[in-house]
Amino acid sequence: MNERALLEHIYQTSTQSDSVLIGPGDDMALLQFDSDKLLCGVDQLIIGRHISKDIQPELIGRKAVARCFSDIAAMGGIPAGSLMTAALPSDTDNAWVIRVFQGARDAAEEWGGPIIGGDIASTQEASKPMFTVTTFGTVPSTAIQRNNAQIGDVVYVTGEIGNSLASHHLSFTPRIAEAQKLIESIEINTMIDISDGLGQDASHLASTNTQLVIDAAMIPLREGATIPKAFSDGEDYELLFTSTMKPPEDIATAIGFVQRRTNEEPKVVTTKGEDISMLGWAHE
Numbered sequence: 001m002n003e004r005a006l007l008e009h010i011y012q013t014s015t016q017s018d019s020v021l022i023g024p025g026d027d028m029a030l031l032q033f034d035s036d037k038l039l040c041g042v043d044q045l046i047i048g049r050h051i052s053k054d055i056q057p058e059l060i061g062r063k064a065v066a067r068c069f070s071d072i073a074a075m076g077g078i079p080a081g082s083l084m085t086a087a088l089p090s091d092t093d094n095a096w097v098i099r100v101f102q103g104a105r106d107a108a109e110e111w112g113g114p115i116i117g118g119d120i121a122s123t124q125e126a127s128k129p130m131f132t133v134t135t136f137g138t139v140p141s142t143a144i145q146r147n148n149a150q151i152g153d154v155v156y157v158t159g160e161i162g163n164s165l166a167s168h169h170l171s172f173t174p175r176i177a178e179a180q181k182l183i184e185s186i187e188i189n190t191m192i193d194i195s196d197g198l199g200q201d202a203s204h205l206a207s208t209n210t211q212l213v214i215d216a217a218m219i220p221l222r223e224g225a226t227i228p229k230a231f232s233d234g235e236d237y238e239l240l241f242t243s244t245m246k247p248p249e250d251i252a253t254a255i256g257f258v259q260r261r262t263n264e265e266p267k268v269v270t271t272k273g274e275d276i277s278m279l280g281w282a283h284e
Helices: 003-013 057-074 094-110 176-185 198-203 225-234
Strands: 019-021 029-033 036-046 078-089 115-123 130-138 154-158 192-193 210-214 238-244 251-260 269-272
Touching: 019 130, 036 057, 057 078, 057 094, 057 130, 057 192, 078 094, 078 176, 078 238, 094 115, 154 176, 154 210, 176 238, 192 198, 192 225, 198 210, 198 269, 238 251
Parallel strands: 078 115, 210 269
Antiparallel strands: 019 029, 029 036, 036 130, 078 130, 154 238, 154 251, 192 238, 210 251
16 A cells, blocks of 8 residues: 555545635645634554554553644644544453543543544454544634745754654644744744654645755754654654744754755755655555
8 A cells, every 4th residue: 555645646536615725635624614714634543553552551542632633733723622433353452442542531631622522333353453533623823734835934843853752752742832832923834743754744845846955963853863763753743844934942943944946856855965855654
């Protein structure tokens, strides 16, 4: 399976109603009903694929929710509510599932988007447990999209990058509050949360004629991280964005700039000219 190719086909063949302001292809969709706008997004967590079943159940549930709420932060939104579903092998222990749900419930309530419904289905015993979380959010101002980096922008990132799998991917807090502070203080042209890897996710910010140039020496590294790992590890769930304005220093660090690009050039390079636009999680 090639996930990228499948998604591209779905994007290109889907039709949208007049209420869809942002359709497939961004962190979340954006719907408008009269004067009200609603962010909608969904993500799944497959045990044994995205996370080990040996992980504490509450942390599994927490991560299932946190990943979705990170998308809300990337769009500049505020969580409003969540739906959670589970597809479970028939021999799954109920006590384990309850602990997963408790972790998800507590996280969703803490971040302002409580679980308001869901569903459970039984699957074959040989299959892997899977949890799906659908989140909804509101947009106080304008939703921030991908693919809109402008020539002359500076590239910024919140927090630290790399070595997330040591523990950060289980304990991170979605940057919802930080995103709102940024929106209040500067104009953001484009933003994404880093889930697949700094290199690959940065490529989603480039517009048709722009290229992001990343200065590796400026990347704030998490303890134990290396530059190659920072480019490709993923699971950081930090906000990567571009702006012509300087954000508060306690929220984000400048790590590069945006320049003009021709169609033949890669979307993301280092200051040494290395193509890093495909470094990250391989969706195959």
